[in-house]
Amino acid sequence: MKAPLSLSVAGPSVRPHSPALAAAATLVVLQVGITLLRPWPLALAVDYALGGRPLTGHLEFLAGMGSAKLLVLAGAASVGLTIVDGLLELVIMQTAEGAAERIGAALRATMFERAMTRSLRWHDRMRSGELVSRLTTDVGRVLDGVVALTTSFLPDAVMLVGVLVLLLAFDPTLLLIGLAVVPVLAGLAVRQRARIRATQQAARAESGQLSGATTDLLRNVRAVQAFGRLDHATGEYGDRNRAVLEAELRAIRVDARWTPVADVLLAIGSALVLVVGGLSVLNGAMTVGGLLVVTAYLRDLYSPVRGLTRLSAVLAKAGASAIRVREVLECDEAVTDRVGAWIAPPLVEDVRFEKVGFRYEPDQPVLDDFNLRIAAGETVCLIGPSGIGKSTVLHLLLRLYEVNTGRVLIDGVNVRYCRQLTVRSRFAYVPQDPWLLDATVAENIAFGNPAATRADVLEAGRNAQVDEFIGRLPHGYDTTLGESGVRLSGGQRRRIAIARAVVSYAPMVLLDEPTASLDPRSAAAVVKAIQTATAHRTVLLVTHDRALSAIADRVVSLSLPDLQDELAKPLNIADLRQRRASGRG
Numbered sequence: 001m002k003a004p005l006s007l008s009v010a011g012p013s014v015r016p017h018s019p020a021l022a023a024a025a026t027l028v029v030l031q032v033g034i035t036l037l038r039p040w041p042l043a044l045a046v047d048y049a050l051g052g053r054p055l056t057g058h059l060e061f062l063a064g065m066g067s068a069k070l071l072v073l074a075g076a077a078s079v080g081l082t083i084v085d086g087l088l089e090l091v092i093m094q095t096a097e098g099a100a101e102r103i104g105a106a107l108r109a110t111m112f113e114r115a116m117t118r119s120l121r122w123h124d125r126m127r128s129g130e131l132v133s134r135l136t137t138d139v140g141r142v143l144d145g146v147v148a149l150t151t152s153f154l155p156d157a158v159m160l161v162g163v164l165v166l167l168l169a170f171d172p173t174l175l176l177i178g179l180a181v182v183p184v185l186a187g188l189a190v191r192q193r194a195r196i197r198a199t200q201q202a203a204r205a206e207s208g209q210l211s212g213a214t215t216d217l218l219r220n221v222r223a224v225q226a227f228g229r230l231d232h233a234t235g236e237y238g239d240r241n242r243a244v245l246e247a248e249l250r251a252i253r254v255d256a257r258w259t260p261v262a263d264v265l266l267a268i269g270s271a272l273v274l275v276v277g278g279l280s281v282l283n284g285a286m287t288v289g290g291l292l293v294v295t296a297y298l299r300d301l302y303s304p305v306r307g308l309t310r311l312s313a314v315l316a317k318a319g320a321s322a323i324r325v326r327e328v329l330e331c332d333e334a335v336t337d338r339v340g341a342w343i344a345p346p347l348v349e350d351v352r353f354e355k356v357g358f359r360y361e362p363d364q365p366v367l368d369d370f371n372l373r374i375a376a377g378e379t380v381c382l383i384g385p386s387g388i389g390k391s392t393v394l395h396l397l398l399r400l401y402e403v404n405t406g407r408v409l410i411d412g413v414n415v416r417y418c419r420q421l422t423v424r425s426r427f428a429y430v431p432q433d434p435w436l437l438d439a440t441v442a443e444n445i446a447f448g449n450p451a452a453t454r455a456d457v458l459e460a461g462r463n464a465q466v467d468e469f470i471g472r473l474p475h476g477y478d479t480t481l482g483e484s485g486v487r488l489s490g491g492q493r494r495r496i497a498i499a500r501a502v503v504s505y506a507p508m509v510l511l512d513e514p515t516a517s518l519d520p521r522s523a524a525a526v527v528k529a530i531q532t533a534t535a536h537r538t539v540l541l542v543t544h545d546r547a548l549s550a551i552a553d554r555v556v557s558l559s560l561p562d563l564q565d566e567l568a569k570p571l572n573i574a575d576l577r578q579r580r581a582s583g584r585g
């Protein structure tokens with residue numbers, strides 16, 4: 001079966017919960033046994049209590065009972081079976097659904113972890129809304145498939161076999177008549193499953209696009225309002241929304257068309273049995289109770305047939321979602337550590353770019369034969385026109401992307417052979433967009449160093465000039481910043497990002513346009529913060545700000561390749577320290 005195979009994507013998350021699922025499946029089989037017993041009290045009432053048939057054979061123990069007592073017994077048995085059935089249903093629901101929720105949580109956690117460790121190249125392509133849709137809706141549908149497999153497939157199959165055996169023993173002719181419609185039904189179910197799967201796949205793809213667009217538009221609500229482009233936003237959302245609606249309606253039409261077809265076919269089978277069985281009753285070849293039992297069993301036979309065809313639709317939907325879940329789980333696009341990767345050196349000599357070539361897209365080189373050496377303790381300012389690749393240089397140092405050619409070295413060791421986490425721990429990064437979380441000021445600063453104490457955070461805040469504005473926030477360092485730090489000004493956000501770098505104690509600080517678009521007063525505060533924060537550290541600074549570039553020991557221009565050889569030369573550290581001491585650094 002194709003759909004269950006695709007559900008194997010949930011396998012590792014299912015395994016720890018397979019005992020619970022197995023228990024649920026066993027109880028469901030027990031429930032099938034109860035269902036198979038349910039027609040018999042009616043037969044007892046009709047044939048023996050009302051019809052006066054003699055109680056012989058395995059019913060002889062009831063022979064002394066009068067008709068009234070037999071009727072009460074039949075009623076009580078019917079109620080008793082219903083109660084047991086209900087209790088089983090309760091336990092099955094709790095066990096299976098509970099296990100499904102746990103499996104869902106585990107699957108989401110695995111997917112999230114997977115997504116968080118994929119390369120930025122992958123994230124550049126995958127919209128975050130699309131990813132959210134896969135983590136939530138698609139995981140939910142895969143779980144529906146797992147639950148349906150546990151609670152429907154096995155019992156329906158057991159029920160089918162059980163009823164077939166009983167009917168075969170009871171009346172093989174009527175069984176054959178009743179089964180006449182089943183091959184037609186099965187053929188239609190197979191075709192239907194393929195159609196449902198295709199329409200569901202299309203609907204899920206459209207839904208993912210809608211989630212992507214929604215996240216993008218909501219994140220940019222400020223731009224939409226500031227530019228008065230509500231028409232554009234609602235237009236784009238409306239188009240995507242309509243596309244989802246149309247795809248879902250198509251999927252519903254395909255799904256719904258199936259129900260009446262199956263019901264009519266099954267009704268034809270029942271009618272044939274009723275006519276032929278009724279004639280047998282009239283001929284005296286069969287009792288009324290017997291006919292009632294056969295028709296009840298036939299209903300029980302059709303119920304799993306209908307159940308299995310419905311299951312096929314659920315699995316088709318789950319299969320479409322499983323493909324989308326699998327795309328995340330099985331994506332191996334990541335910056336990975338080699339087996340036996342080293343701990344990155346402590347950065348006591350230098351960092352070097354040697355003949356580095358890099359491109360985000362195959363046909364668009366960003367860096368080509370790029371060389372740069374930054375000695376430990378040095379502050380280098382990287383300048384160059386917009387889009388030349390300055391931020392890219394910082395990304396390559398952090399090993400957020402792998403270089404295509406050449407090498408990035410820390411103390412002479414290629415970062416490619418070092419564990420990513422240890423490489424990143426050598427750098428404190430202040431990105432152009434400060435990347436603040438929806439957490440408190442203190443939590444945002446401590447993000448730079450999980451071991452930071454409250455005192456470390458406050459000291460970093462002091463050094464990064466956060467103290468200058470913290471008094472104006474309602475709860476000081478415990479004020480929640482809102483999504484992306486919306487409750488702060490640009491300069492305030494940058495100073496928190498600098499405090500985050502300060503608290504990290506990494507030997508080298510990477511700063512990307514930290515004073516861009518700030519007014520002179522805020523820029524001066526940020527420059528002061530940087531000077532305090534970067535004392536005694538190696539610094540690579542990207543800026544167009546003259547005041548800020550003045551704190552550098554060297555300025556490197558990315559637009560002048562002929563300078564690069566000169567810049568790659570080692571710097572005299574003693575000279576550097578002397579210049580720093582004399583106040584030039």
Ligand SMILES: Nc1ncnc2c1ncn2[C@@H]1O[C@H](COP(=O)(O)OP(=O)(O)OP(=O)(O)O)[C@@H](O)[C@H]1O
Binds near residue numbers: 387388389
């Ligand atoms: N994630 C990405 N995917 C594809 N191309 C990218 C990506 N990030 C940057 N680029 C491209 O790479 C080039 C270098 O970008 P980068 O951000 O390094 O430039 P920059 O010199 O820092 O520019 P600016 O001064 O404007 O910040 C640009 O042409 C940019 O379009």
